[in-house]
Amino acid sequence: MRNRCNSAVVLSAIVLVCCGALILGENVSAAGEGKISGTVKLDGTAPHMRGIDMSKDPYCVKAHATDPAHMENVVVGQGGGLENVVLYLSEGLTGSALTEVPSQVPVFDQKNCVYTPHVLAMDINQKFKVTTSDQTTHNIHPNPNPMTGNIPWNQSQPPGAAPVEKSWKATEMIPVQCNIHPWMHGWFVVVKGPYATTDASGSYTINNVPPGSYTVTAWQEDLGTQTQKVTVAAGAAGSANFTFKAK
Amino acid sequence: MGTQLRNWSLLLVAAAVCALPLPSLAQLTQLDLQSRIGTESHIGNITGHAKDAAAPYRRYCVGCHGPLGDGEGENAAWMDPPLLPKPRNFQLGIFKCRSTPTGTLPTDDDLFDSIARGFDRSSMPQWSTFTKQERADLVAWVKHFSPRWTNEKPGAPITIPPEPEVTPERIKAGRDVFARVQCWKCHGVLGQANGPSAATLTDDLGRPIAAYNFTEGSRPKCGDTDRDIYRIFMTGLDGTPMPSFADNIKPDEAWDLVFYLRTLMKQNSKEKQMARQLGLKPVDPNAPAGQQ
Numbered sequence: 001m002r003n004r005c006n007s008a009v010v011l012s013a014i015v016l017v018c019c020g021a022l023i024l025g026e027n028v029s030a031a032g033e034g035k036i037s038g039t040v041k042l043d044g045t046a047p048h049m050r051g052i053d054m055s056k057d058p059y060c061v062k063a064h065a066t067d068p069a070h071m072e073n074v075v076v077g078q079g080g081g082l083e084n085v086v087l088y089l090s091e092g093l094t095g096s097a098l099t100e101v102p103s104q105v106p107v108f109d110q111k112n113c114v115y116t117p118h119v120l121a122m123d124i125n126q127k128f129k130v131t132t133s134d135q136t137t138h139n140i141h142p143n144p145n146p147m148t149g150n151i152p153w154n155q156s157q158p159p160g161a162a163p164v165e166k167s168w169k170a171t172e173m174i175p176v177q178c179n180i181h182p183w184m185h186g187w188f189v190v191v192k193g194p195y196a197t198t199d200a201s202g203s204y205t206i207n208n209v210p211p212g213s214y215t216v217t218a219w220q221e222d223l224g225t226q227t228q229k230v231t232v233a234a235g236a237a238g239s240a241n242f243t244f245k246a247k
Numbered sequence: 248m249g250t251q252l253r254n255w256s257l258l259l260v261a262a263a264v265c266a267l268p269l270p271s272l273a274q275l276t277q278l279d280l281q282s283r284i285g286t287e288s289h290i291g292n293i294t295g296h297a298k299d300a301a302a303p304y305r306r307y308c309v310g311c312h313g314p315l316g317d318g319e320g321e322n323a324a325w326m327d328p329p330l331l332p333k334p335r336n337f338q339l340g341i342f343k344c345r346s347t348p349t350g351t352l353p354t355d356d357d358l359f360d361s362i363a364r365g366f367d368r369s370s371m372p373q374w375s376t377f378t379k380q381e382r383a384d385l386v387a388w389v390k391h392f393s394p395r396w397t398n399e400k401p402g403a404p405i406t407i408p409p410e411p412e413v414t415p416e417r418i419k420a421g422r423d424v425f426a427r428v429q430c431w432k433c434h435g436v437l438g439q440a441n442g443p444s445a446a447t448l449t450d451d452l453g454r455p456i457a458a459y460n461f462t463e464g465s466r467p468k469c470g471d472t473d474r475d476i477y478r479i480f481m482t483g484l485d486g487t488p489m490p491s492f493a494d495n496i497k498p499d500e501a502w503d504l505v506f507y508l509r510t511l512m513k514q515n516s517k518e519k520q521m522a523r524q525l526g527l528k529p530v531d532p533n534a535p536a537g538q539q
Contacts, residue, residue, distance in 0.1 A: 056443040057432075058533070135536060137429035139490035143451050146339045146395065152451055153350030154483050156490040158428040159536065164494065179488030180432045182447040 034232040037205040038239050040085045040198050040218055044246025046076035047222075052183045059136040060113035060181065071183075072118040073222045081202020082244060084119040085220045088191035089206070090227065092214035097193050101125045105165070108176075108186070110138045110157065115176065115186035119221070121195045122188065124171060130164040132157040137180060140164060142188055144174040150190070154179075173219065187221060209238070218242040275315055275338050280391060288355040288386035295355075295383025297391040303381060304388050311370060312337065316392030322370070328450070329457040332369045340393030341451065343484040344469035349491035351402025352395055358386045360470070367466040405481055408498050410473055413506050415521050421507025424500050426530040426539035428492055430480075433458040436529040438511030443532075451486045458488075464513035476505050 049070040054060035060069075075083040101123055108120045111133040122128050130140050137158040144150035149170040157164065168174065168190040178184035189195075196204040206216075211234040218226045223244040230238040288295035304312075313320040316337035326333050335342070344361045345353035362382050365373035374382065390396045411417065425431065433448060435441040438461030450456045459467055469479050481501055483491030496504060509518035510527065530539045 056447075137432060139488065141488070141490065146341060146393075149398065151350050151395070151399075152341060152485065154485065154488070154490040155349060156428060156483075156492045156495055158495050161495050179448055179490075180429075180444045182444070182449075 033207065034209045034211055034234070034237055035205050035207050036087075036089075036209055036214070036216060036230050036232060036238040036240060037203070038241040039202045040082045040087075040204065040220075040242045040244070041080040041202055042074070042076050042082050042223075042246055043080070043243045046080075047074050047246060049073065049075075054113055054181070054183065057113065057136055057181060059134070063112035063134075069112070069114055069183075072114070074220070075118070075200075077200040077202060079201070081198070081200065082220060082223075083198055083200050083202065084117065085198040085202070085204070085218050085242070085244075086119060086121045086189045086191070086195060087198070087204050087206055087216055087218050087240075088121070088195040089193045089209070089214045090191075090217040092212050093193045094212065095210075097210055100193075105129055107131055107163075108188070110134055110140070110178070110184070113138075113181050113184060115184060117186075117197070119187045119189060119197060121197050122168070122190055123195070124169065124190060124192050125167050127165055127167050128188070130155075130157070130166070132159070132161055135159045138178045138184070139180055140176065141179060142174050142176045144168070144172050148172045150174060173221075189219065214238075216240045218244075220244055223247065275317070275392065277315075279394070280315070283391040283394075283397065286387045286391035286396065288359070288383050288390060290355055290359050290379065290383045290386065293379055293383045295380070295385070295387040297384070297387040300381070300384035300388035303377070303385065307374070308385070316389070326370060329448075329455040332366075332456070333452075333454060334370070336452075337389050337392035339486075340395035341486040343486060345402070345482050345485065346404035346478055347402030347482060348405060348493060349483040349485055352399055354401045354404060355383075355386050355390075357401075358389055359383065362386065362389075364470060366468055368468075405478065405493065406498070407474055407477055407481075408502075410505075411499075411502055413517055413521070415525050417503045418506050418510060418518055418521055418527065419525065420500065421503035421505070422527060422530065424496060424504040425507055427536075428495055430504075431530055431532055433488065434461065436532060438462055438508070448488045450488070456487055461508060461511040462513050473502075473505050473509075476508055477501050480504065 052069040054064060077083055106120055106122055106128045108128060109116045109131045113134060120128060132138055137156060139154055139156050141154040143152050150168050150172050155164050171190050171192055174188040174190065176186045176188055194206045194208045196206040198204045209232050211232050213231045215227050216230050226242050228240045230240045232238040284298050286297040309320055311320040311322045311334040312318055318334040318336040320334060323334050340352065342353045345357050347353055359382055362385055363373060363375045365371050431442050432444045433442045440458040440460035445458050448456050448458060467476060467479060469475055481493045483489050506518045509516045510522035
């Protein structure tokens, strides 16, 4: 009986240590950067993106006189590449990669009454800027869940307004809207650690990835998330291609 | 013995997994509330205690705001926005009437004033019948529903310079501000809440919401003194489409705008008389910028 208890204790210790290792990920050095790249594609017919009626605001109508505006929920390029998919390392970050905050300041512009880019990815506490290139008043109104620690705010940006500089405290996919132009809809995607957003061809490269084993998550606003395990060795790049099924 | 060991290890793995910190997005429970029952408020030299408000809340507030403060009391189902707004969800910690910048917590005084003032065009009456101590206790009680007060401090109240003397020039300048920042997009050129964007407005929870109609004679949601009106557009009404204009209207211009807004209101005022003498025309949204 006593013996059994002892083995149980030893075994439980082993189990706990293993769990710990799993949870914390392998102990890798943050030095020596690698990258993970690939493409994200849509399998199937691209959904119809309906045109936007901007007749509420003649300025917006005029801005799209020769280039009609469409919804941007699912943007498919040449060869089925999916644009605006955010890729980030949802598991496997260790050490300084968990605390580093990039110094680049990504910009979210209000131009011709749409958001450019439609999806802006950023790190926790990374500063970002909201600018306006339009001669009409917008209100920039992100709507996070306050229970995450991200607090909603709502600021006006009349023509010529100075940029608004902000950051977010927690990882979250935050919808952004303009109440004055209700078709204006975009996303602030707040992640922890290195990230990338796919370009018009669906390609991406996550830079500054220390060697290690990771779970890469691909997020698309309408099609959801997918994950893949990727290992990055020192001096070698990892790769992960994703395919989302059309709904 | 082998089976026994396996059972043990399974149990331990389960225990280890359960002990992982999970994001705390779950609904608020009575347990969370109990842990924050010590919440206080400070109104002047009065200290409010959440625990002392349990009974009055149950008697006067729970019917609309609900036992967990989520705004889902049994009366809430009968309120249909935009005509009758839903009760506030205190768990989110987002409040319209603040003296503090957008995205920050209101001060205890802001909540205290809101309880006393009530909200025109809603089911929330004025609770000025409560003593100051009772109201201060209720402020603490409202705060204890949201974890925000554990994690954050209220914002610093915005500075409101002393109100200048109203002049015809200031009213005209206020009209220019109204045109430039495009208040009329929602509120309409005459303040009748019929601007081009008025019909599609929704609050942060996706419910229809109306822009304020200046011409009906009802009181603005967050008060009707000149300072209240100044505060409304310089802080924004969080949780609603009304943004903060603090970055885009200078303090002196803000007073001009207050004076112009008075000219749109139903109530007679010095501003209204001056506007009449000036023959002031409403903003023309179709004119080029600067000539509206």
